[in-house]
Amino acid sequence: MTSENHNSVQIGDVLPELRLPPVDRTMLALFAGASGDHVPLHIDQDFARKAGMPDVFAHGMLGMAWVGRLITNWAPQRALRSFNVRFMAITHLGNAPVLSGKVVDLIDRDGERCAKLEVQMANQYGQIKILGEAIVALA
Amino acid sequence: MIDTKWIGHRFAPMRWEVEKGRLRFFAKATGETRAEYIDEDAARAAGHPSLLAPPTILFSGPLDHDDVPKLLQLLGISMNNILHGEQGFTYHAPIHAGDVLDFEGEITDITSKKGGALELVTREIRVTNQRGELVATVRNVIAVVNR
Numbered sequence: 001m002t003s004e005n006h007n008s009v010q011i012g013d014v015l016p017e018l019r020l021p022p023v024d025r026t027m028l029a030l031f032a033g034a035s036g037d038h039v040p041l042h043i044d045q046d047f048a049r050k051a052g053m054p055d056v057f058a059h060g061m062l063g064m065a066w067v068g069r070l071i072t073n074w075a076p077q078r079a080l081r082s083f084n085v086r087f088m089a090i091t092h093l094g095n096a097p098v099l100s101g102k103v104v105d106l107i108d109r110d111g112e113r114c115a116k117l118e119v120q121m122a123n124q125y126g127q128i129k130i131l132g133e134a135i136v137a138l139a
Numbered sequence: 140m141i142d143t144k145w146i147g148h149r150f151a152p153m154r155w156e157v158e159k160g161r162l163r164f165f166a167k168a169t170g171e172t173r174a175e176y177i178d179e180d181a182a183r184a185a186g187h188p189s190l191l192a193p194p195t196i197l198f199s200g201p202l203d204h205d206d207v208p209k210l211l212q213l214l215g216i217s218m219n220n221i222l223h224g225e226q227g228f229t230y231h232a233p234i235h236a237g238d239v240l241d242f243e244g245e246i247t248d249i250t251s252k253k254g255g256a257l258e259l260v261t262r263e264i265r266v267t268n269q270r271g272e273l274v275a276t277v278r279n280v281i282a283v284v285n286r
Contacts, residue, residue, distance in 0.1 A: 020170065030164075030167065031168045031169070033164065033168070034161070034164040034165040034169070035165065035198065035199050035202065036199045036202035036203045037202055039218065040218075041218075051219040052219075059223075060223035060226070061195060061198050062168075064195050064226055065165075065169040065171075065193065066169065066170070068169075068193060068194040068195050069169065069170070069171060072193070072194065077191060077193070077194060077233075078233055080230055081230055082227070082228065082230065083194055083195075083228050083230075084225070084227035084228070084278070085225065085226055085227070086224070086225045087222070087223050087225065087226075
């Protein structure tokens, strides 16, 4: 979407899908450092096993950051008014994220014309990991 | 069971400077390669005062102040038993490198589900910048799994 054609946004429009490489330990180590989320469940296999998990797993906020890329690939970030997600399932090592979204409504919000998006992250097997909603201003 | 007396508890304000190096590191860690997030000249050419802060990095401000361990300690919850349930951001003004943000958080809800097997702790955090403008509100739900 660009400022020239935002008037043409319609319910049902699909955001360009984003497919990412499988989650590996390096990604989790980098995200722990960059985000400041040092919870050992995501970076220390020994700790994860003691906590009853088979292995380390992805930070929820890493997935949300990827969903954020999906949205700001479609609309400029300055147009983003809200972004809310629910973490539905754990994203495991080897899961390859598939980010997708669509326009589900056109609304007025505080006098602004906005698109309401449903967004999600699944893995390569179609299992839903994150479900979310974003409001993007069109004017 | 988490004592619901903590609903309404306010946390001490947390100050966080949006740093260029941190934004570049975050971009690298999330696969973000667009210039306005990593190249200050390109960000300025695109009309931004400096690098653009991506939509979810506001989560990191309180993390740098160990907000989660402090919350768990306050409520008597083990780190092993928590999952991130929900996360939300409402944006009111753009955020860029060089901004100095204040985060003011409050516990707004504590609920129990599945006969106490699952408890949900909700926090809402107001984020203001160095000019006193409200730039965002952040909503966070931690799920506590009681085993």
